[in-house]
Amino acid sequence: MLNKTFHTKAHFYLAILIAFCLPFARLTPIFIALMLLNWLLEGDLKNKFQIIYKNKFALLFIAFYGMHLIGMLYTKNINSGWFDLQVKFSLLLFSIILSSRPFNNKDIDTIFLSFIGGGVLSSIILLGRAIYLYITLGSMDIFFYQAFAFFLHPSYLSMYLNVAIVWLLIKIVNNKFASQRFSNFLAFLIILFFSFIIALLSSKIGLITMILTYICFLMYFI
Numbered sequence: 001m002l003n004k005t006f007h008t009k010a011h012f013y014l015a016i017l018i019a020f021c022l023p024f025a026r027l028t029p030i031f032i033a034l035m036l037l038n039w040l041l042e043g044d045l046k047n048k049f050q051i052i053y054k055n056k057f058a059l060l061f062i063a064f065y066g067m068h069l070i071g072m073l074y075t076k077n078i079n080s081g082w083f084d085l086q087v088k089f090s091l092l093l094f095s096i097i098l099s100s101r102p103f104n105n106k107d108i109d110t111i112f113l114s115f116i117g118g119g120v121l122s123s124i125i126l127l128g129r130a131i132y133l134y135i136t137l138g139s140m141d142i143f144f145y146q147a148f149a150f151f152l153h154p155s156y157l158s159m160y161l162n163v164a165i166v167w168l169l170i171k172i173v174n175n176k177f178a179s180q181r182f183s184n185f186l187a188f189l190i191i192l193f194f195s196f197i198i199a200l201l202s203s204k205i206g207l208i209t210m211i212l213t214y215i216c217f218l219m220y221f222i
Helices: 004-021 028-042 045-054 056-071 078-100 105-137 154-173 181-201 204-221
Strands: none
Touching (some): 004 105, 056 078, 105 181
């Protein structure tokens, strides 16, 4: 049987891979399945479920999924209902796994940096693809909305980038980059780049969220 150290490292590295792959919507389900398998093979399930039971936030998310599951009893659109459950299933899994196997602050920072790295790489690829298609086809439409968001729906990608912007702004506000001036500068560049990509994605909810984020942080500074 594999030791606890292996399972702990596997849990952490799989979280990094999941975070990095989210903006691509590729391989993420595989890594989530591997994280669940690692969680099960690690054992100590009784203690894990006791921890989950004491975590109110985890129970809230589990109850949220349970409400959707109960909704299947009276819904008229079965296919849409099952699809909705499938989409939200990761919410249930993460609530169970991460509440019983939480990360420390240092690990969370590393996971978020991986998430931001995935966001930067996917954005560069999308921008490069759009430029190439514009040169070859001559259409500006490729720079906007679904034609631009090749990997996943523009609303999802714009919300991922908004989460990254919020995390970077929190780090800047809390002077987490104070000892590394280049990191502060790099964080601002990434924020500007993500804002530009969100504008190209043209998702209403993404644009509104970004504007509200900047208003909230501006009010905080004032």
